[in-house]
Amino acid sequence: MTDFDGKVAMVTGAARGIGAASAMAFASAGAAVAICDVLDQDGERTAADINAAGGMAVYVHTDVADAESVESTVARIVDRFGRLDFAHNNAGVFSPAPTADLDVERWRWVIDVNLTGVFLCMKYQLPHIVKNTGAVVNTASVWSQAGAATQAAYSASKHGVVGLTRTAALDYGNTGVRINAIAPGPIATAMTASVPTEIMDAVVGRTASGRYGQPDEVGKAVVWLCSPDSSYVNGAVLPVDGGWLAG
Amino acid sequence: MPEYSELAGKVAAVTGGAGGIGRACVNAYAAHGVSVVIADRDDAAGQATLDGLPPGSKAIFVPTDVTDADSVGAMVRAAMDTFGGLDIAYNNAGVEAAGKAVADMADRDWQRVIDVNLTGVWQCMRAEIPALLARGGGSIVNTASALGQVALPLQASYVASKHGVIGLTKAAALEYSARGIRINAICPGVVQTAMIDEVAAANPGFMADMHAKHPIGRIAAVDEIADGVMWLSSAASAFVTGSALNIDGGYTAA
Numbered sequence: 105m106t107d108f109d110g111k112v113a114m115v116t117g118a119a120r121g122i123g124a125a126s127a128m129a130f131a132s133a134g135a136a137v138a139i140c141d142v143l144d145q146d147g148e149r150t151a152a153d154i155n156a157a158g159g160m161a162v163y164v165h166t167d168v169a170d171a172e173s174v175e176s177t178v179a180r181i182v183d184r185f186g187r188l189d190f191a192h193n194n195a196g197v198f199s200p201a202p203t204a205d206l207d208v209e210r211w212r213w214v215i216d217v218n219l220t221g222v223f224l225c226m227k228y229q230l231p232h233i234v235k236n237t238g239a240v241v242n243t244a245s246v247w248s249q250a251g252a253a254t255q256a257a258y259s260a261s262k263h264g265v266v267g268l269t270r271t272a273a274l275d276y277g278n279t280g281v282r283i284n285a286i287a288p289g290p291i292a293t294a295m296t297a298s299v300p301t302e303i304m305d306a307v308v309g310r311t312a313s314g315r316y317g318q319p320d321e322v323g324k325a326v327v328w329l330c331s332p333d334s335s336y337v338n339g340a341v342l343p344v345d346g347g348w349l350a351g
Numbered sequence: 352m353p354e355y356s357e358l359a360g361k362v363a364a365v366t367g368g369a370g371g372i373g374r375a376c377v378n379a380y381a382a383h384g385v386s387v388v389i390a391d392r393d394d395a396a397g398q399a400t401l402d403g404l405p406p407g408s409k410a411i412f413v414p415t416d417v418t419d420a421d422s423v424g425a426m427v428r429a430a431m432d433t434f435g436g437l438d439i440a441y442n443n444a445g446v447e448a449a450g451k452a453v454a455d456m457a458d459r460d461w462q463r464v465i466d467v468n469l470t471g472v473w474q475c476m477r478a479e480i481p482a483l484l485a486r487g488g489g490s491i492v493n494t495a496s497a498l499g500q501v502a503l504p505l506q507a508s509y510v511a512s513k514h515g516v517i518g519l520t521k522a523a524a525l526e527y528s529a530r531g532i533r534i535n536a537i538c539p540g541v542v543q544t545a546m547i548d549e550v551a552a553a554n555p556g557f558m559a560d561m562h563a564k565h566p567i568g569r570i571a572a573v574d575e576i577a578d579g580v581m582w583l584s585s586a587a588s589a590f591v592t593g594s595a596l597n598i599d600g601g602y603t604a605a
Contacts, residue, residue, distance in 0.1 A: 251521025263518030
């Protein structure tokens, strides 16, 4: 059983879905958790759920695409809990359209949140995480390894997250901080529920397991990547995809 | 010696066309009888590239900022107005990153590299694809890098941008390959350019290190990268789409 007593985790995109599940998993392991999101109502509810279950969580409104917001959130966490050990940089968005029909604003939004957001989070988290020899997990996607039609910005951003994760792992390897990415396949969340059923059926149909993954199945992988059990795993991209990438 | 005779009479746009790999490709397209739009933000180097082409070449220089949608749109319109259409696009413009660890990287430096290397490629494809569709198809080649597949310390923005180019290339290939546009990326290793010469002059031993990083024992000449771009532009690669072609002397194999 992973023991994160006395440790502190920051999870972005934590109001719902994968982020909420990983926040719950961190809390179950004993860590205090900062629930970071722009969805205030859902974020407050997730924090309340964790506290009701005996964990320790606070909601901090955070726009990962805004450097000042990220800097202020990290400062608040360190102020409140005195330290930061783990980060799960998970906030992500998508905006479907064929490459030639995508608006500049939509492209920028996806790149800013999914890719620059991970950079900004690590930029402000790492000086604190280095002090505690902690760990970082960034949410990529199976579409960090393959393309998806109508998802040029999303595919580009998630490939970029892998490049960023690998570079950060090399930059901080000598500090003992490990930095990895996860590549979820189709997970049963509000995000995938917003995609037309026939598209998601095809995505799920390509998995070896033949089903959606549950958010907690991803959350457990995130906690494992932050735990001493994965002490030699660094700069890696871990598929949590029911075998989607195997085919 | 032109290898791909079917390229003669086609129209190509090359971003970052005024130097290095881009200029080598401008020269190679022109040698194949392709009409070339040299797109670059460096006016003097763009004009020099144009002036350096052999007599009889069909080419124009269009000052272009790939981070500016209007500028990119004007570049594609110039191709249509001057040469009647667009068949081939080589999206190559890119900038280097200042060497900094993630937590020490300035936000604006991160943003600049992402804007030029990644968003710039998308801006170009967005403007080029309708022009290529109007001709019934064509070929797009995007410059990624060996660092689109593996990382190098202190280069987070560059590595992320080049990984992103590969993702963008694959997604676009899925969307347009059935409509006749093949879309691929190339992943060069280190290439002999003026920039490399400058770094080498200031750092003894740099060049030997660079050569040693490539299992083939040396860095690339720009023409060796252009050879790959010409192949991907030609009918010789008719079943190649959505791929990231390593032209890296074995760098990513190690």
